[in-house]
Amino acid sequence: MAHNQELLAETSVIKFKDQDFNSLRDRCLSRGWLFEDETFPPMASSIGHKLLQGKCLSNLEWKRPQDLSNGPPHFILEGASRFDIQQGEAGDCWFLAALGSLTQNPQCLQKILMVQSFSHQYAGIFRFRFWQCGQWVELVIDDRLPAMGKECLFVRPRKDNQEFWPCLLEKAYAKLLGSYSRLHQGYLPDALVDLTGGVVSKIDLPSSASHLLMAVKTAATEGSLMACSTPKAPTDQEEVMANGLVSQHAYTVTRAEQIQYRRGQEEIICLWNPWGKTEWRGRWSDGSREWQETSDPRKSQLYENKEDGEFWMSHQDFQENFSCLFICAQTPITLDHGNTLRERWSPKVFMNQVILRNTAGGPQSDAHYPFSVQEHTEGTNVVVSFTVTAMPPSMKAENEEFPLDFQVLKGDSQQFRESLPPTFYSPFRNAVQGINYQTKRNFTTSFHLSPGTYVVVPKTQRDAAKFLLRIFLKTPDSDRSWRSNFSLRAQKESLSETSSQQSIFYRYAQQGLDIDATQLQSLLNQELLTGPPGDTFSLDECRSILALMDLQVNGRLNQEEFTRLWRRLVTCQHVFQNTQKSPGVLRSSDLGTAIANTDFLTGISISDELLGLMTLRYSDRAHRVSFPSLVCFLMRLEAMAKTFRNLSKDGKGLYLTEEEWMNLVMYN
Known part of the structure; x- marks a missing residue:
């Protein structure tokens, strides 16, 4: 029995395209139908021109899992794992690497997947949730998947378990963005945020060895998402290099350890490739001399020589071969001045903000977001994070750069008690920083600011941009003083x-x-x-x-x-x-x-x-x-x-x- 029934009607998750899962499923069950989603039909438009171009797909069909599986299909069998995922023809490693990390936090993953089945009340309809600009959005799909013969065109299930949750989740994300083509070559921060609602911290490599290892270990323990990427190749395409890594490719970072080796300790990091195979061939790779020589008692727990896409590599090799590490948590992560994941941050949140383009050349007078730095702290003490709403599928690819630019300006407190004069927005007056970053929907940057009053001033080159702004302020441990009387x-x-x-x-x-x-x-x-x-x-x-x-x-x-x-x-x-x-x-x-x-x-x-x-x-x-x-x-x-x-x-x-x-x- 649902309790607080009147209160239950007060709140609901946003329904994408106003489609309600329960009513659609119940209608299909009552009529003996399998759901067919008219808003994301089995047509070329749902795949998109970018993936169809230059390919002969005359044999392409849209099939349900029972027609693709050699046995009864499963949504999840014995728990969801990154090893259930095998990347297909779409270049969506950025999404799958983030998803692979999410599988290590079952509680958070379940909020995306929810409890679903191919046996109990099955009607060919499934639902998933994604975080969009400060709110959770629930979206439904039918389970018709693009396939060639009995092979899924995009993410495909492992043949030994026939779990279809990764294929269906990928389809749901494609529907959210407009088509499968819009999954092709994306940005890791966007996927990390869409799956969690967290804030992404980018750590450029190489970074401080001790701080980086500690950050990875702590993030893994606390269930934060971690993923990394390799630099581009000269051809600007994904290529398997001699060392086994793939250029311009995203990987999941799963954990880090210190392991006994010879007379000392060596720091190693574990990664997973969404391809499901194609692994690192250097030091600490599967079958390497280092694993044969180590006498660490945890060897049997850490090492398994399997062609499953997961491998270890030395901390030094990791820093030399990857361009950056992304960690997604609910608060920012910085490694300067010995700072770690356990910093205390106080966020200011501005939801559903809209900014219009000012044809006169400056930001609008009402588009300003003030904040104050109260005390001096070492290292990064302010983090500004923007998330913009997804662009309509009709927009052209050349317009997919991050749509906002902004400055952080400093002013005295008296200015903020009054309406800000137009001259305050001079781009040369007290400007701390202006940013234009090549990403689609999420951008985060950090500052070290002295005590004072500041304002974030965004602007856009589009006609309009809708966004969520989060300003994180570092909080000293002593900031909460107890008063003399309760x-x-x-x-x-x-x-x-x-x-x-x-x-x-x-x-x-x-x-x-x-x-x-x-x-x-x-x-x-x-x-x-x-x-x-x-x-x-x-x-x-x-x-x-x-x-x-x-x-x-x-x-x-x-x-x-x-x-x-x-x-x-x-x-x-x-x-x-x-x-x-x-x-x-x-x-x-x-x-x-x-x-x-x-x-x-x-x-x-x-x-x-x-x-x-x-x-x-x-x-x-x-x-x-x-x-x-x-x-x-x-x-x-x-x-x-x-x-x-x-x-x-x-x-x-x-x-x-x-x-x-x-x-x-x-x-x-």
Whole structure:
């Protein structure tokens, strides 16, 4: 039974082309049809001119997996793995390398794939989710795949397991971008961001050996995505070089280790090629002398001589043969001045921004995004990250460069209290940096800025550009000072003003996707309360709050569920502050007033008898109600009242099975 049924209707994932998976699948099941997607038909237009040009595809057919498999097809069999992926005719190694890294984080991968099957309620329709400019987009496809005979033209399943999730996911991404051709020769950062919603840090090679190895090891442990690329060949085409690497090609970076070799330690890095074979032939490659000579006790765990596309290479060879390493996490990564992945960053998030081209020659006066650097810190302390919306398929290839340029300008604080004068935007006045970067949809750059007030000023050569801007500010460990007395944040620092709910969510969410009860406890206690530990949110209270907001019933809150919670927390904060008769103290006798002052409880009333029971339940011996207790009380009252109204047919009573009753009272 879905709980909080009225609240469930408040939120939904964006439906690509307004196609709803459940209604489309149910219609097909009721009529005995297999889904045929008219928005991405089995035609040459869905493949695209770039991949069709110069090829004889007279035998091309679009087939469903049961027609391509020698046995029953599977969506996922015994877990998803990078070894399920084999690149086909499209040059989309940039996407597959990112996907190969995502398979090492099953929890995040499942949010993209979801639970799907070729047996249970199969109707030829599948759905996937991608992160697009600050929001998750759900997209449906039919399972007709372009094939020559019984061989998929693009990503193909391994013959020994017949898992089709990589083929279907690739088709979904092609539909999102417009065609398979738009997967041909893309950019790693775009795929990394689309699969996670993270921010990409680019580490140019060679880099500091010790810091790089530590960054790779830490990123692997924390589930961050890692991928790298080789330089271009003179012919500007992918070529297998003498050392076994492929030029102008993307690889997944899976881990890094220090291994015993001869009388010392050697640093090695493990990579995977989306081709599924064609491996490095140098030091520490499969069958190499180094693996035969090492006496490291972990050899059997690290090394397996298989033609599966995965191989080890020395740290030095990695830096000499690859041009850059990309790490995608929810906060930036820098390696300057000994900085590591464990830096603390505070993001400012500007969603759904639109900028128009100014034909007069300068940026528009309203396109400015201020931020402040409060304290001096070593190394990189500001990271600016732009994500622009995908371009329509109708745009020509020559217009696919990154559509924004920007500057970071410095000004005194007085200027930002007033409207900015036109002269402020002089391109020569206090300019820190201007960027034009060859990528499609994502760009991130870092700065070391002295304390002061700054503004990001973007401009575009297009008629218009829509984008997400995230500004990450390094936070010193000592930035959160405890006040002498435990209390709520002062009203002038209310939740709606301190920072956006998106930035707080990103700060605590795992991989930027969701938060569990433990993460919610840290968030509430650090963002809502100040002072030495006292009446803080307990883990049990956070589990209760999470259950009330958990529409997907998975024990976690995604960003949409957290947004609904955030609105209620803002209300509860104002109610607590406006109802208390002395600072930090709400008397149990004022609970009735608190209910009347809570806007999300409009139309809900309780009897004096129930109110008396609630004072026993939520107050202490001194008849005081803490802020965490008030939050739990008000939110539970809303959920229970709305659940009754949703389930009751006559508004006077309701009938529940034992299972429905137990699900309701035990989880909510």
